[in-house]
Each structure stands twice: as C-alpha cells, then as structure tokens.
C-alpha cells in the first residue's frame with residue numbers, strides 16, 4: 599500500500615496500471631499529469647485517477663512513486679523539470695518500450711549520476727489502441743514486466759516497483775539494459791515496423807484501395823499493429839535505432855534468401871523454411 603502515485607501520461611499503459619492498482623486498493627491517491635487537460639478530465643470521469651494537475655512540480659509533491667507513461671521522447675523534458683523537486687524517498691519508474699535511452703535521459707537529468715531510486719521498467723503487455731479510453735484493469739494479468747536496474751539502483755526501490763507490478767497480476771523479471779533493447783527490437787519493434795511497411799506497400803498497389811476489399815484474417819492479424827500510435831513508434835525507432843537496424847538487416851537477408859528460393863522454384867527449400875518457422879511458432883503460441 600502506498601499513499602500517492604503520480605502518473606505522467608494517463609493513456610493505455612498508465613491508465614491500465616491505475617485501474618488495476620485501484621481495484622487492489624494499493625494507493626490512497628492516484629494523481630495524473632500531462633499536457634492535455636481534456637484527457638486528464640476524461641481520466642477522472644472514467645474513475646481511472648482521483649485527481650490531476652497540469653503542473654509537473656505540484657504533481658510530484660509528496661509522491662511515493664512517479665510513473666512516466668508517455669512516449670519515450672517525452673520522458674527527458676519531464677525528468678529535467680521534476681528531478682529538482684522530487685522528495686528524497688520518491689521512486690521514479692517508467693513504462694517505456696526501450697530502456698537504454700530512458701536511462702541515458704535519467705542520468706543526464708540527475709547531473710550525470712543515476713540515483714538509487716530510479717527504476718527503469720517495461721510492461722510487455724499492450725495493444726494497438728491508445729488513450730485512457732482503452733485502459734482496462736486486467737491488461738497486465740499473466741503478462742511480464744521487465745525491470746532493468748543498474749548497479750546504482752537500490753534493491754529496496756526495485757522491490758517496491760516489483761511489488762507494484764505484481765499487484766496487477768504481472769510477473770516481474772529483470773534484464774540487462776542491452777539485452778532488453780536487443781530482444782525487444784526483435785520480438786516487438788521489428789514486427790511493428792514490418793506491419794507499418796506492409797500496409798504501405800499494399801496501399802501502393804496498382805489496383806488502388808480495391809486491394810483491401812479482398813482481405814482475410816491473415817491481413818488483419820499481420821497488420822493489426824499498424825494501427826498503433828505513430829508518435830509512440832516513431833520514438834521507439836529513433837531511441838532503439840541500433841538494435842532495430844540490426845534485426846532489420848537480418849530480416850532483409852532472410853527475406854532475400856526466401857525470395858531466391860521462390861525465384862529458383864526450389865520447392866524443397868521453400869517447404870523446409872516454412873516448416874521450420876511453423877514448428878517454432880507452434881511451440882510458442884499454443885492457441
């Protein structure tokens with residue numbers, strides 16, 4: 599149980615955390631802060647937060663935990679504003695999809711030294727719908743949350759953030775920052791980039807939009823993530839650029855290899871490549 603949780607960015611991720619912690623009566627008060635008063639008012643109406651302020655300094659006053667749940671390139675300016683006003687025991691955490699850039703921003707905001715009470719985190723749960731309207735109280739149930747503490751991070755602060763996420767029904771794991779960013783580039787960032795690119799390729803069809811009149815479930819499932827928020831994904835691509843370029847290069851190589859097998863009508867090789875992928879996916883996704 600904590601007294602005050604402050605959430606910067608009460609959208610899908612921050613709002614869903616607020617709803618699940620409210621359900622568990624984990625916080626006496628949840629306060630939202632962002633640029634948009636209309637969004638914050640809606641969050642109060644929906645019972646997601648108790649109160650809001652547009653003033654970041656007032657928002658963090660007396661907070662036990664501050665969660666940054668805004669697009670990752672919005673994190674550095676918020677940190678710069680709030681760091682001088684944080685209480686000695688306030689723990690700051692985030693939900694950003696890339697961790698190296700967030701930790702670099704935190705280090706800069708704290709004058710070059712990461713403090714013990716900054717715990718970088720990332721819930722591996724979400725969807726293509728954004729905003730507080732999409733927030734739900736069970737988003738994190740049976741999902742993983744990855745924390746990427748550094749040698750500077752205090753174990754008490756990590757335990758507190760771990761406890762907060764466990765209350766939501768999530769399982770919490772820790773990873774090294776680079777491993778997080780490399781792995782998520784492969785499992786999450788690559789498929790989102792491919793989905794955006796795939797939809798744009800189809801839009802350029804010689805048959806125009808008529809091409810979309812003939813789609814089945816494969817199009818819907820493969821392209822679903824292209825409905826995700828463009829600003830959020832722009833920020834992820836820019837901040838995790840090196841890891842994303844590396845997996846994109848590997849993907850391009852494999853796609854060229856597959857293209858060659860089709861060009862050469864190498865039936866055995868095509869079947870083997872597809873059978874290998876099917877076996878891998880079937881062993882991971884059981885439904």
Ligand SMILES: NC(=O)C1=CN([C@@H]2O[C@H](COP(=O)(O)OP(=O)(O)OC[C@H]3O[C@@H](n4cnc5c(N)ncnc54)[C@H](O)[C@@H]3O)[C@@H](O)[C@H]2O)C=CC1
Pocket residue numbers: 606607608609610611612631632633634637667668669670672693694695696720721722723724725726727728729730827830834
């Ligand atoms: N959408 C998803 O499935 C997941 C997103 N994340 C991460 O969580 C974070 C939040 O994502 P969502 O909740 O999906 O986004 P969202 O768009 O639903 O909510 C973001 C909130 O931040 C506010 N905001 C945007 N720019 C701001 C700024 N410059 N200053 C102050 N407030 C600002 C918006 O008003 C909105 O309330 C992102 O960093 C994203 O990478 C992590 C896991 C899953």
Ligand SMILES: O=C(O)C(=O)Cc1ccc(O)cc1
Pocket residue numbers: 694695721722723724725726786823
């Ligand atoms: O919509 C989906 O399937 C997602 O994969 C959601 C998601 C988006 C970004 C993350 O950092 C984590 C999860």
